[in-house]
Amino acid sequence: MTRRWPTALPLIALLAACGRSPAPPVPPPCPANLVLPASAPAQGIPVEDTPAGQCLAARASAGDVAAQLRLGDFYRDTPGTMPLIDRRGRQLHWYRMAADKGSPAGAWAAVQLIDINRDIQVPNDALAYLFVAVKAGIPEAGDYLVDQWQDGRIDPGKLYRLRQWLARPGALPEDQRQDIIAGLNAPVDELLEE
Amino acid sequence: MLRRHRALAGIVGVALALRLILASRMTVFHADEVWQYLEPAYGVVTGSWVRAWEFHAGIRGWFVPLVLAAPIAVGQALAPQTQLHLYLVRAVLALASLAVPVAWYDLARPIGRRHALVAAWVGAVWCEVFYFAVRPSAEAIGLTLLFPAMALAQRLRRDPCPRRAVVLGLLLAIGFVVRFHYLPAIVLIALWSLGTGWRRTLGWTVLGGLGGLVLGGLADVVTGHPPLLWIWRSITFNVVEGGSDLFGTQPPWWFVTFQARTWGWATLALVPLALIGARRRPMLLAIALAVIAAHSLIAHKEYRFVLLAITTLVLLAAIGSVDLWDRLTKARALPVLAAIWAGLSLACALTPVFSEYWMQGDVPFMSLVLAGETPGLCGFAMFDQPAHPALAMTMFNRRAPVLLFDGPEAPLQARAMADRFNVIEAPQLEAGKLPAGYRLTGCRGSEYLNVEDRLQCLFVRPGGCRGGVGDFAYQPAIERRGK
Numbered sequence: 001m002t003r004r005w006p007t008a009l010p011l012i013a014l015l016a017a018c019g020r021s022p023a024p025p026v027p028p029p030c031p032a033n034l035v036l037p038a039s040a041p042a043q044g045i046p047v048e049d050t051p052a053g054q055c056l057a058a059r060a061s062a063g064d065v066a067a068q069l070r071l072g073d074f075y076r077d078t079p080g081t082m083p084l085i086d087r088r089g090r091q092l093h094w095y096r097m098a099a100d101k102g103s104p105a106g107a108w109a110a111v112q113l114i115d116i117n118r119d120i121q122v123p124n125d126a127l128a129y130l131f132v133a134v135k136a137g138i139p140e141a142g143d144y145l146v147d148q149w150q151d152g153r154i155d156p157g158k159l160y161r162l163r164q165w166l167a168r169p170g171a172l173p174e175d176q177r178q179d180i181i182a183g184l185n186a187p188v189d190e191l192l193e194e
Numbered sequence: 195m196l197r198r199h200r201a202l203a204g205i206v207g208v209a210l211a212l213r214l215i216l217a218s219r220m221t222v223f224h225a226d227e228v229w230q231y232l233e234p235a236y237g238v239v240t241g242s243w244v245r246a247w248e249f250h251a252g253i254r255g256w257f258v259p260l261v262l263a264a265p266i267a268v269g270q271a272l273a274p275q276t277q278l279h280l281y282l283v284r285a286v287l288a289l290a291s292l293a294v295p296v297a298w299y300d301l302a303r304p305i306g307r308r309h310a311l312v313a314a315w316v317g318a319v320w321c322e323v324f325y326f327a328v329r330p331s332a333e334a335i336g337l338t339l340l341f342p343a344m345a346l347a348q349r350l351r352r353d354p355c356p357r358r359a360v361v362l363g364l365l366l367a368i369g370f371v372v373r374f375h376y377l378p379a380i381v382l383i384a385l386w387s388l389g390t391g392w393r394r395t396l397g398w399t400v401l402g403g404l405g406g407l408v409l410g411g412l413a414d415v416v417t418g419h420p421p422l423l424w425i426w427r428s429i430t431f432n433v434v435e436g437g438s439d440l441f442g443t444q445p446p447w448w449f450v451t452f453q454a455r456t457w458g459w460a461t462l463a464l465v466p467l468a469l470i471g472a473r474r475r476p477m478l479l480a481i482a483l484a485v486i487a488a489h490s491l492i493a494h495k496e497y498r499f500v501l502l503a504i505t506t507l508v509l510l511a512a513i514g515s516v517d518l519w520d521r522l523t524k525a526r527a528l529p530v531l532a533a534i535w536a537g538l539s540l541a542c543a544l545t546p547v548f549s550e551y552w553m554q555g556d557v558p559f560m561s562l563v564l565a566g567e568t569p570g571l572c573g574f575a576m577f578d579q580p581a582h583p584a585l586a587m588t589m590f591n592r593r594a595p596v597l598l599f600d601g602p603e604a605p606l607q608a609r610a611m612a613d614r615f616n617v618i619e620a621p622q623l624e625a626g627k628l629p630a631g632y633r634l635t636g637c638r639g640s641e642y643l644n645v646e647d648r649l650q651c652l653f654v655r656p657g658g659c660r661g662g663v664g665d666f667a668y669q670p671a672i673e674r675r676g677k
Contacts, residue, residue, distance in 0.1 A: 079602075079603070083603065083606045083607050083609070083610035084665060085665050086598075086665045086674065087601075088601035088603065089598075090674060092674060093673075093675070096676045113601075114675075116601060119646070123581065124441045127442065155442065157442070157443070157444040157448055158442040160443055160493075161439070
């Protein structure tokens with residue numbers, strides 16, 4: 001049986017490769033002094049369609065987390081100046097890409113963009129990104145998680161895996177870990193009654 | 195023949211009536227019914243559909259959408275500006291699902307005629323069975339395929355017949371293509387069919403199975419996708435990469451606790467009855483447990499995922515109820531048992547969990563229907579909707595451009611693009627943030643929703659539209675949001 005494994009491995013690798021799209025080639029780095037123009041988006045042209053933005057967008061699309069975060073930050077930092085651009089959508093697009101590559105900063109930014117309606121449960125994708133940010137030790141993310149739990153915005157079952165992870169000593173700095181555990185152990189019903 | 199089966203025919207008539215009543219209503223249990231099945235089916239027919247992220251990721255198959263495309267095509271051909279296509283889809287599913295009470299009858303028939311009639315009756319009136327009968331979802335269609343497969347397997351075990359074996363293989367394979375997560379149940383059903391004459395039937399079952407897989411693969415090929423590759427991609431994404439965790443994780447015992455809440459106090463009757471029934475058909479219990487066990491290993495859990503297991507337990511309970519009745523009394527009062535089961539079903543239908551389902555989806559999807567039917571519609575804006583995708587072309591059923599605005603800058607953006615649309619769907623409390631000139635024409639569900647819960651109100655302005663949709667076209671906008 002074990003002798004068959006070496007011959008089976010290429011087949012398994014081939015099948016696994018079939019499940020994924022081939023990664024696009026990574027374009028060359030953009031100039032170090034690259035400046036993204038705010039004037040084009042103000043006229044309804046996405047910054048990704050400008051010469052400087054094209055370079056960065058190509059890098060970001062190929063998986064460069066720094067480029068993804070920079071594009072997300074560009075749209076975040078220009079509120080009220082580009083009414084013809086889907087600014088929230090474009091921020092979310094780049095931050096999510098960064099988060100999907102494991103960036104805690106991208107995940108935390110995505111949480112704040114997705115979870116904007118406090119009258120409903122925390123959306124599942126926001127919760128998943130929140131877990132990424134909490135596990136990376138972003139203090140605000142831990143506080144946010146506890147606040148939403150105590151506001152009754154998270155189904156108890158959805159914290160099952162995170163609680164298991166938090167129970168492991170060393171998962172986070174000890175004081176931070178204990179704070180989150182204590183916050184999550186507060187009974188939601190009693191908090192709501194208060 | 196007809197006389198011999200008159201009672202069964204009557205039960206099937208009741209089943210059909212319940213299903214058609216439900217088919218006449220706009221209810222959606224889960225968003226997947228719309229964006230995983232109806233939308234691609236509508237897209238096959240009209241070329242216009244909202245592509246959810248699963249189709250970009252290539253983790254959904256095309257067999258179910260192609261099947262659903264047939265009634266949609268008929269509806270669009272006969273009355274393209276109406277909702278006939280939706281009624282036809284539900285009616286076709288309702289008719290096909292009549293196979294469930296008939297299969298339950300067949301599965302219980304060797305035990306006794308009363309067992310069979312009670313099983314068929316429960317298959318007709320049990321709320322979870324007929325509620326899901328009209329759902330265009332993999333789990334629900336799986337019932338329509340796999341209960342007849344169970345009945346065939348039982349017959350094949352006793353009476354090896356090549357023709358039945360081919361049909362069994364076909365049903366199991368199509369069941370796999372529709373809901374591959376039911377594989378443990380499918381394997382058990384196949385094993386169940388192997389009686390003493392298995393050498394005469396196994397080859398034919400495999401042949402039928404290959405035929406079913408070819409049909410499933412062909413559906414992918416004709417829509418321009420590699421055959422059945424989506425199954426592998428789906429497993430890779432959901433299990434290997436943990437993608438399903440994005441939709442929430444639950445503890446392993448969640449199915450049990452949630453089902454107890456769904457059945458309410460009827461759980462106290464159903465569980466012991468199912469255990470009594472399992473003594474008659476242990477394989478059915480094994481099938482139910484296999485489905486629950488397999489799904490319990492995956493962190494992301496939803497009630498609908500184990501629908502086959504839940505309804506199999508209900509079938510066992512129906513069989514067990516006749517055994518218990520016989521033990522308690524000599525009276526052979528089938529109408530009393532039927533009434534008890536109807537009462538249990540009603541109790542389940544009215545539990546706090548299940549009662550929510552009867553009106554689910556009416557407000558958001560009927561609002562889309564009404565938006566599409568607005569006279570003079572030339573552009574449609576979805577303003578601050580609680581979740582996306584919110585647009586379903588299947589319901590909207592018009593070719594007008596659709597724009598998406600959300601977040602703190604939505605009012606600014608909607609004003610900047612005001613010429614591009616003349617109908618808006620928005621929360622009632624957001625009326626003050628809309629561009630000038632709009633008047634509220636109505637909020638679906640306003641008779642029972644508080645004003646803060648009226649999220650899909652329609653606002654209309656007079657006049658036409660100018661210009662394009664710019665950066666706010668619905669499809670690319672939801673793709674940016676990862677939807």
